[in-house]
Amino acid sequence: MPGIVIIGVQWGDEGKGKATDLLGDRTDWVVKFNGGNNAGHTVVIGDEKYALHLLPSGILSPGVTPVIGNGVVVDPEVLFAELEALRARGVDTSKLRVSANAHLITQYHRTLDKVTERFLGKRQIGTTGRGIGPAYADKINRVGIRVQDLFDENILRQKVEGALDQKNHLLVKxxxxxxxxxxxxxxxxxxxxxxxxxxxxxxxxxxxxxxDAGDVVVFEGGQATMLDVDHGTYPFVTSSSATAGGASTGSGIGPNRLDRIVGIVKAYTTRVGAGPFPTELFDDDGDTLRSRGFEFGTTTGRPRRVGWYDAPITRYATRINGITDLVLTKLDILSGFDRIPVCVAYDVGGRRFDEVPVNQTDFHHATPVYEYFPGWKQDISGARHFDDLPTRAQEYVLALERMSGTRISVIGVGPARDAVVVRHDLLD
Known part of the structure; x- marks a missing residue:
């Protein structure tokens, strides 16, 4: 099964880079198919920590060919800064390939992103201000600049003139x-x-x-399901297709070539930016999760909003993406809690919803219906087999699996590269 999609289940920052890295030496190609430098992957290899923003995390694996697909928007300044930083640390970046059809982020995209967000006032979306949204808007409006345009100065100038005709009126007036x-x-x-x-x-x-040659190709999504422009908590979403369907449109590969869909989900929930978040915590438990999990944005450094695990969201993501396997990350962060709540449904004005409400207003006003599980005190970072986990940790994982609609194949128990429990081979 050579075509594997890795996508986030929640609002991003679930640890997708770790899952890509887990496949490591069995992977031949890693493709970033959506987003830009508005999200990041943190990968720990030995004593080294790498924070990637635009590049696919597969660039850290020798023998892997990393690809930036046509569905990505590329800021050239960021691209070359990342490449130079990796080369300075001895990473071979020579295999990187960039789609000629990927769109470029320019100075005016970054400027418009920032001033538009400020103009929204209380209605701000929580953009990173890196020009991603405006670049995608230009793509849809058919006034975007593509990578291939850099190699024809006349075409490039015509396209920039067309884009700035309107934008300068907006900026000035x-x-x-x-x-x-x-x-x-x-x-x-x-x-x-x-x-x-x-x-x-x-x-x-x-x-x-x-x-066709039988190579293993991993399609690595940026952001996550609940930030997808179609299926997320619109308008508090990203500007691209962050679900499994985006792997096809963002890479130029037909959906029948995608054999396994791997969803990455934290053992609790986080998000960055504005928008509804039913299980969000504002108490000491939230502070504990944030500090233990080091929940600060890889790209922005912003503190992430934190909350308990939301089972309806995982079921929703499983259905939307056709997820075949889940990778449950950061289970170790829950060690030490006396009891662990899990959201199993929502209450909206006295009405129970067992699934994510289709109406955004309902979801915005949803309060979680919790089921409580006993916690465990043991350090689990050394576990490498499911039986190594405390009984209560095993019970928690199995309960999440029953609620989620698909199997939990891998469990992350620490930040190190090998700190995982593998229940099912992702290539099996």
């Missing part, structure tokens, strides 16, 4: 900012052309050929 000149954008983008050229390829064709 609505947001009271200076106009951006065509020359400054064209000059900046052209400065990256020579360095980008060796990396650019028809990545859809490369991946199709790889699958």
């Amino acid at each position: 609505v947001f009271n900012r200076r106009a951006i000149t065509v020359d400054e954008i064209v000059d900046e983008l052209l400065s990256y052309a020579a360095r980008l050229a060796p990396l650019v390829d028809d990545t859809g064709l490369l991946l199709s050929d790889a699958l």
Whole structure:
């Protein structure tokens, strides 16, 4: 089964990079298919910690070819800064391939992202301000700049002129900012052309050929299901398809080539930015989860909002994505709690919802219906087999599995690369 999709189940930051790294030497290709540098993966290898924002985490595995797919929006400055930082630490980045059809983030995208968010006031979405949303908006409006445009200066200039015709009116007349000149954008983008050229390829064709040859290709999603532009908590979402369907559209590979869908879910829940969050905690338990789990954004450094595990969300993600396996991360963070609540349903004005309400207003006003499980005190970071876990930890995992609609195949018990319990092989 060579085509494997790895996606987040909750609102992101579940530990998708760790799952990709777990497949490691059995993986031939790792593809980032959505998002930009608005999210990050933290991967720990030995004593080294790597924070990646735009690059696929597979770039850290020798022998793997990392790919930035057409569904990604690329900030060239960030791309080359990350590559240079990895090279300085001895990481081989020479195999990276970038889709010619990926869209570029420019100065005006970053500017519009920041001023628009401030303009929203109390209605702010919680954007990272890195230009991702405006770049995707240009893509849909058919005024975007693609990677391949850097290699034809005349086309590039025409496209930048078309994009700035409207945007400068908006910047000057609505947001009271200076106009951006065509020359400054064209000059900046052209400065990256020579360095980008060796990396650019028809990545859809490369991946199709790889699958035909029997290679193992991992499609690594940014953000997560509840941030998907169609299926998430809209409008408090990202601007791309963060679900399994996005792996096909964002890479140029047909959905019949995707054999296994692996969902990554924390043993509790976190999110960054605004929007509904039924199990959110504002008490000492929340502070404990945040500090123990080091719940601060890889990209922004913002403290994450934290809450207990939400079983209806996991069932929803399982259905939306067709998840075949779950990787449950950060189980070790729950060690020490006397009891552990799990949200099994919602109460909305006295009405019980066993599934995620389709109406956003209902979900915004939902309060969790909890089932309580006894906690455990033991340090579980050394566990490598399911039987190594305390009985209560095993019972907690099995209860989540029953509620989630699919099997829990891997359990994360610590930040180290090998701190996992494997119940089922993700390639089996």
